[in-house]
Amino acid sequence: MIxxxxxxxxxxxxxxxxxxxxxxxxxxxxxPIVIGINExxxxxxxxxxxxxxxxxxxxxxxxxxxxxxxxxxxIVIDKLVDNTFYAKLHLKTQTGMxxxxxxxxxxxxxxVRMKAALFVGEEVFxxxxxxx
Numbered sequence: 001m002i003x004x005x006x007x008x009x010x011x012x013x014x015x016x017x018x019x020x021x022x023x024x025x026x027x028x029x030x031x032p033i034v035i036g037i038n039e040x041x042x043x044x045x046x047x048x049x050x051x052x053x054x055x056x057x058x059x060x061x062x063x064x065x066x067x068x069x070x071x072x073x074x075i076v077i078d079k080l081v082d083n084t085f086y087a088k089l090h091l092k093t094q095t096g097m098x099x100x101x102x103x104x105x106x107x108x109x110x111x112v113r114m115k116a117a118l119f120v121g122e123e124v125f126x127x128x129x130x131x132x
Contacts, residue, residue, distance in 0.1 A: 001076060001119040004031065006112060009040055020108060022077075022120065031120055031128055033077075033085055039105035046112055058109040065114070069094060074117040075107035080124045 007023035007030060018040035022031045042058050055063060065072055070093045079086035087104040090097060111118050 001121055002027075002125050004118045004120050006043070006108060006118070009044060011040065020105070022108075022118065024125075029125075031077075031125060033104055035105035035108075039103075039109055042109045043105075043112055046109070058106065058113060061106075061110055062113045065091065065110075070098075072110060072114040072116040073097070074119055075102075075104075075111050076119045076121065077104050077107070077124055078121040080127055085124070 003025040004022040005025050007021040010019045010021065011017075012019065017034050018037055019032050020035050020040070020043070022033065024030070038057075042056060045052070045056075046058070052059065070091045073090045073092045075087055075089055077085055077087045085104045087102055087107040089100040089102050089107055089110065091100065092098075108118065110116065
């Protein structure tokens with residue numbers, strides 16, 4: 001697995017899509033992932049320090065994880081099938097490690113909130129990575 005970090009979010013108004021760029025932590029390659037507008041907005045709001053008056057979905061998920069005394073150890077983007085990325089949340093609980101299937105965009109939104117490590121599987125990374 002390759003450790004990544006969130007580099008930037010680009011909004012392409014012409015294509016009407018949002019692209020999150022993950023950067024290799026110990027390298028110069030990037031992995032672009034198209035995400036939904038709600039997830040892009042959620043990530044941006046958190047990065048910009050905006051706190052909604054009521055919990056938004058990713059804030060609620062964080063609160064649930066915290067209140068269950070669990071810890072988001074890492075997220076792993078582990079599969080690419082027909083141009084669709086798949087990811088997993090790795091939660092450490094009192095009863096052991098739980099791995100939960102989730103969309104990469106939701107995983108990234110949670111990872112930035114919970115300061116969790118972000119990984120991409122080697123095979124996925126090599127299929128789509130770009131050099132800076």
